[in-house]
Each structure stands twice: as C-alpha cells, then as structure tokens.
C-alpha cells in the first residue's frame with residue numbers, strides 16, 4: 001500500500017479535523033464552504049516529455065546537489081538511476097522514498113525513508129537530474145558526449161572553488177518547503193551510498209526568477225526585481241528555440257532530445273559594498289528602477305527597454321554598460337535564457353560580511369550559444385561585475401523526461 005506522507009499521520013484524525021473545520025466555516029458563512037486550495041498540496045507530474053523543474057513555475061526553495069560517481073561499472077550506474085527514478089516518482093507525489101516508509105519496514109533494518117518529511121505535504125517538489133562532462137569517458141561513452149557538453153571556459157574575474165564546482169551528476173530539488181527539498185536530496189544520497197557521494201550542495205531561498213506569467217517577480221539580494229524579462233512557461237515556441245535540445249542537431253546528442261543544458265554559477269554578491277552605494281548608482285548599474293523594476297528608459301516593469309532613448313545632455317537613459325543592456329537579447333544575437341536561480345546566505349565571513357549571493361541556474365539549448373558568449377561579455381564589461389565574485393560553477397546535460405515505466409538515463413545507458 002502506498003500511503004501519502006499525510007496518510008502516515010493518521011487518516012481518520014485528519015479527516016475528522018478537516019470535517020470539523022469545514023462544518024464550522026460552513027455554518028459561519030451560511031453555506032457549505034470549500035476550503036481554499038492549499039498551495040503546499042500541489043504536485044507536479046514526474047513523467048513527461050521534459051523533466052519537471054525547468055518550465056514548471058519556480059518554487060521558493062532549493063537544495064541543489066552535485067555527485068561524484070564512485071564506480072566504473074556501467075550496470076551499477078544504471079541500477080542507481082533506476083532506483084533514483086522510482087524514488088523521485090514517489091517523492092514528487094508526496095510519498096515516502098521507499099514502499100515501507102520511515103517506520104513501516106523491519107525493526108532490524110534501516111528505514112527506506114529518513115522520516116523528516118512525515119506529515120509534510122508534497123510542497124510542489126520537483127527533482128531534475130543531469131549528467132556532467134566527466135562521466136562519459138569513464139563509462140566508455142566518449143562517442144556520446146555532445147560537443148556542447150564541454151566544461152565551461154574560465155571567465156575574467158572567476159574565483160572558482162573546486163569544492164563548489166562540477167560533478168558527474170546533479171540533482172536540483174525545488175519545493176515550497178525547504179525541509180521537503182532537503183529530505184529529497186538526503187534520500188537520493190542515501191539510496192546512492194556506495195555508488196555516488198555528494199561532492200557539494202547548495203541551499204537557496206526566495207526564487208530569483210519567475211518562470212510563469214502567473215508569478216510575481218521576486219527580488220534578489222541587491223533588492224532588485226529579478227526575472228522580469230525571463231523566458232516563461234507560457235512561451236512554448238521560445239522554449240523550443242532557447243531551452244530544449246532539438247532532434248537532429250548533433251548525432252552525439254540523439255539521447256538528449258527533449259533535454260536541456262544546465263549552467264550553475266554560485267555568485268557571491270558584495271552586499272556591504274552595495275549597501276553603501278547610492279540608489280542612483282544601483283539603478284544605473286542594473287539599468288532598471290529599484291521600486292518597480294521598470295527600464296530606466298521609461299514605462300512599467302514589463303515595458304521593452306529603449307536603449308537609444310537619451311536624457312538631458314544626450315546621454316543614454318540606460319547605461320550601455322548596465323547589466324540589462326549587456327544581457328538583453330539585442331546585445332546577444334537574440335539569445336534568451338531560462339533563468340531559475342535562488343538567493344543564498346551561507347552565514348557570515350570572519351570579517352562579518354554576509355556570505356551571500358545568487359545561485360544562478362539557467363537552462364539552455366546550447367551553452368556555446370546561450371551562456372558562454374553572454375557571460376564573456378558580462379565578465380569583461382558589465383558594471384555589475386564590480387559587485388560580484390563567481391565562486392562555483394558547473395555544466396550538466398539535463399536528461400530528457402521519463403515516460404511511465406522508463407528510467408532516467410535510459411536513452412544514454414540502456
């Protein structure tokens with residue numbers, strides 16, 4: 001029997017409690033009140049042409065983990081990916097990682113779920129899996145490593161920590177409850193014990209991008225709206241052009257059709273320096289207003305920026321070295337990214353400064369056209385760069401979606 005995590009806390013008691021609340025509410029309003037839908041009860045389908053966690057509306061919390069594969073045995077890796085598929089299909093629907101659950105198995109054996117999500121709703125959990133460039137040669141798959149899956153080049157000003165970079169596999173867990181996201185990664189790591197080990201992981205909060213027009217634009221750690229001009233789920237043609245891997249582009253990519261590429265950058269933001277910067281300078285550096293997120297050329301948040309508009313003295317209203325001017329499709333051969341990043345604060349440094357910033361995540365159809373040229377431009381010319389330090393990095397091929405009965409990585413390893 002598969003019980004939902006809510007079921008585990010006692011179906012009878014829960015039903016009674018809901019019934020009583022519903023009755024009281026109905027009486028007070030003089031009608032039978034439907035309780036408002038609980039957003040934490042939301043689930044996203046695990047199966048489909050694309051993995052969830054890319055075009056699905058961005059949740060509020062993140063636990064991202066990169067794994068090293070400890071074995072050279074291809075069958076063992078395939079077994080792990082099968083086991084991860086089963087667990088992920090369950091976890092994302094609000095079930096325990098294994099069929100016995102945290103307390104239902106043998107008293108003499110470790111439980112097949114760690115238990116910290118008992119009683120928690122599904123919380124919109126999505127789990128998104130990717131494979132890194134280093135995996136291929138080790139498993140005799142060199143011929144199937146796409147040209148696009150080449151480690152990112154060094155960019156000017158990079159200060160990358162190898163202990164926060166790269167990895168053979170990655171899992172992005174997003175949920176509206178941090179404990180649900182952490183629980184998912186912990187259980188996947190537990191299932192993988194002996195085959196994989198966590199290389200590094202990153203927690204995030206306050207999604208810094210909206211990926212649906214239904215979502216209000218959140219703010220980053222510099223206080224600016226972030227995600228205004230992002231690609232949105234409601235734009236399937238643009239997602240086809242800029243996010244998904246198409247058929248027939250590179251024979252080495254045939255197993256990846258319907259997948260994507262994920263670029264992760266841990267970007268420290270020098271919060272204390274920014275906080276001593278005038279509002280005028282902050283807006284000049286971004287190219288948008290802080291209050292509304294509107295382009296400095298005028299209009300509301302969603303107005304198109306006019307890079308030719310000039311103000312007093314003939315100077316452009318949007319500084320050509322502002323972040324928005326240099327990241328805009330006009331400056332990047334029409335390229336757009338699906339950004340899905342999160343704020344992070346990992347405590348404070350010994351100097352009392354916040355170890356904080358943006359864990360930048362972008363899903364792209366090809367990093368060679370959709371990230372590398374843009375980041376090269378930003379790293380050398382963007383006025384924002386003065387306030388940033390890139391401290392972690394990784395590139396993964398994001399596996400295509402899984403059909404019922406299929407498994408993650410099947411097209412690559414079967």
Ligand SMILES: C=CC1=C(C)c2cc3[nH]c(cc4nc(cc5[nH]c(cc1n2)c(C)c5CCC(=O)O)C(CCC(=O)O)=C4C)c(C)c3C=C
Nearest residue numbers: 220224225226227228229230267324327328329358374375
């Ligand atoms: C290489 C790609 C990008 C990196 C790295 C990056 C870092 C970064 N961005 C902000 C804040 C904002 N970015 C905004 C827009 C924006 N940024 C990128 C790309 C990268 N950003 C793009 C493609 C865009 C959209 C440009 C456009 O089409 O107009 C904005 C404006 C609001 C918005 O549209 O999202 C802000 C604010 C930070 C703080 C940061 C590193 C920490």
Ligand SMILES: [Fe+2]
Nearest residue numbers: 226323324327
């Ligand atoms: Fe940006």
